[in-house]
Amino acid sequence: MAEDTNDDENVELNLHNTGELLRRAREQKNLSLEDIAKKTRIPHRHLASIESGDFDALPGRTYAIGFAKSYARTVGLSDASIGSQLRTEMDEQGHGAYQAESSGYAPANPSSIPPLYLAWTAAGIGVLVLVGYLIWRTLILNPDDITPVTESETAAPMESAAANPGPQNVQDSVAAPSGTGTVVLTATEPVWMKIYDAEGKRLFENEMAAGDTFTVPADADNPQILTGRPAALTVTIDGQAVPQLGTGELTIKDVGVSAAALLAREKTSTPAADISPD
Template sequence: MPLSAHPPGEVEGHRVVEIAVGEDSPSEDEFRFHTVGEQLKAERERLGFSLADLAARTRVPMRHLESIEKSDFSALPGSTYTLGFARSYARAVELDAIKISADLRSELAQSGHEGYQAPLQNYEPTDPARVPSRTLAWTAAAIGVLFVAGYFIWRSMTLDGSVDITMPVPFAEKSQIAAPAPKAAPPPSPDMTAMKGPVILTATDTVWVKVYDAENKRLYEKEMQSGDSYTVPADANKPMIVTGRPEVLTVTVGGKTVPSLGPPEKTVADLEISAQALLARTPTANPAP
């Protein structure tokens, strides 16, 4: 029986498929991220979030989130804030915040930024709805200019005598004007019992808090959740606090609630929180609605 010729790579009744494996296949290391910022950015893009979305979720300014992704630590406000921002970023993209924090701490140490502290600054809210529009800003500026101009016109007319602002005072009112006004009662002295009571910080929402003494010794540092509380040691040497959301901290001294540590969404730092200092503070006046 004559032998039939078959094409190369083919056997009678079967076809042999040859697959060549290239030598340029990507290695496992090429799939690994070199920095924590690259890992966070990749996960954010995988979930389809923009930096503006992350800023609204974490309440961290968008420029700081971008600096973390680029590992531009010199543009961030210190290592402590950087670690806190990274943990918030990791939770927003459903990564392990503890592992991200540990990896970033090692990265900060390798780059020489561990313990770095930038000058304190106020962080504005990242919610675009809270930022006034350009039209509103220009309108407010125009109203301010008109108000100032009207004041100077009124004052110039008053000084040159064209407007008489004097009015006759009835005799009955003169007798009332001559009577001396009663003296204001002296402000009440601080409650001595409260001055000896403990100072307790209670969080009503998620907030990062750091407490330290006059020698810059850290007494407490944590991202507090709603319901968490911390009692300041009574023997602490001039305890002070730094936090970015003082309005969500309820402060009591000896069971007595004291005024808020600062205005909403404004960072406070180097604020003494001993019992004597808190009771001596003047309550901040809230603007009328």
């Protein structure tokens, strides 16, 4: 009888474990970890670490909580409750809110890495382009090919320019980014990010490999970003680069990524705000 009582107590304790709650909910829906990984696009090994409570194997506190919330939504649990419970467990185990984020976790899908032959092909094309440019530049700058221009030949163009003034330089002729322009986020190395609107509705949440891009929906209501590695993202508006969202390995959240918000931040020289590990 005493042994049965101990078993009941162990089951009761496990019910308070976040990983156990997620695992039981998954099994009730007859889902495997592979099924959850496919639905959430979270690496299988991270899901297994969450279930077992092995927080040291996860890339960081922010990622662990974000992964657990996505897992919870997939199996029909409250993501807010799971996130709160996981924070408490991590605090109890010494994984505090200001624990440094890991900066080197690998891409979720190794198949997304370009094959070696593509890299060599790109390098060969680059060499050919460089050689062609050097040959063209040599021909253009060869003094023997330069024909002197007389004063009479320059008079007409100068008069035409005076009558029809144009852009002073190339930069003046390029239109400035618009507050309604298209914003594109490009990963320069593996990085996880979440994009959400003013109501907290998730627009995107995933780990991006180097070269992956995400176009912010033009009709999104005040789209904002959460990421632990802002320096791994480049931002453009209609193809024109704007300052990075942040530097170093500090997590940023609630930073606007609409064209209007990015241009306003650039004009006021305000750094990416609300830096927080959660």
